[in-house]
Amino acid sequence: MTNVLPDATKNALLDSAVAGGLLTTPFLSxxxxxxxxxxxxxxxxxxxxxxxxxxxxxxxxxxxxxxxxQTFDVPATTVRAVATYDASTAGTQKxxxxxxxxxxxxxxVTAAGVTANTIDSPAHGLxxxxxxxxxxxxxxxxxxxxxxxxxxxxxxxxxxxxxxSLSTTLGGSAIDITxxxxxxIQKFTPEVFxxxxxxxxxxxxxSLPG
Numbered sequence: 001m002t003n004v005l006p007d008a009t010k011n012a013l014l015d016s017a018v019a020g021g022l023l024t025t026p027f028l029s030x031x032x033x034x035x036x037x038x039x040x041x042x043x044x045x046x047x048x049x050x051x052x053x054x055x056x057x058x059x060x061x062x063x064x065x066x067x068x069x070q071t072f073d074v075p076a077t078t079v080r081a082v083a084t085y086d087a088s089t090a091g092t093q094k095x096x097x098x099x100x101x102x103x104x105x106x107x108x109v110t111a112a113g114v115t116a117n118t119i120d121s122p123a124h125g126l127x128x129x130x131x132x133x134x135x136x137x138x139x140x141x142x143x144x145x146x147x148x149x150x151x152x153x154x155x156x157x158x159x160x161x162x163x164x165s166l167s168t169t170l171g172g173s174a175i176d177i178t179x180x181x182x183x184x185i186q187k188f189t190p191e192v193f194x195x196x197x198x199x200x201x202x203x204x205x206x207s208l209p210g
Contacts, residue, residue, distance in 0.1 A: 005208065007062045013208060027051040027085045028070050028201055029093075034133065034149040036081040036096045045075030045196055051088050054204075063207040071200045079199050080151065080190045084206075095206050098133050100189030107134075108182035109143035117174040118163050119143075119185075126164050126187060128156040129171075135184040143181035151190070 005013075029051045033040040042049045052070040083096035107121035126132070132152050136142050146152075152166040155174060159165070165174040191199060 098188030104184035144179035145177040
């Protein structure tokens with residue numbers, strides 16, 4: 001039997017985790033790739049990039065969000081991910097999200113999808129050229145040919161309101177999917193800076209599933 005946690009329990013767990021240090025994450029960071037790590041954190045610039053100190057709102061609806069937007073100075077770079085750390089430099093990463101991410105949506109690949117290299121997700125809202133990332137869900141396997149921590153691109157070929165295909169390159173050919181599976185897909189928006197600029201994180205939320 002699978003038990004579903006009510007929001008009140010999720011809220012208590014999230015607030016206790018932060019208060020007790022388990023989710024101590026007083027700093028936001030920006031990254032150029034997936035998964036975000038020290039090796040792909042944004043660096044340099046003038047004014048120089050630096051992590052930003054944050055505080056958390058009280059948990060609500062099973063989620064906990066930062067209390068205020070944060071604006072970073074960034075050099076010429078591409079921001080693909082936002083993460084939280086327990087220190088202003090180095091430290092331990094606690095959570096991360098693709099940059100400018102939308103909500104996750106469930107998808108699946110059927111036997112027909114394996115043949116056609118297509119993915120089903122009713123009313124997915126994606127358009128050709130969108131950057132997306134896929135996530136495995138609890139107790140399920142991603143379709144063979146797709147992997148987490150990878151930027152994919154929606155392509156025009158085979159695109160309908162409920163079906164789409166992905167490529168590893170913008171405008172490229174469809175990924176060869178060789179086995180059925182399912183998961184979640186999430187659109188995100190990498191931001192490319194040709195020169196020094198600023199990047200704002202207007203929201204960052206940690207949620208408990210189930």
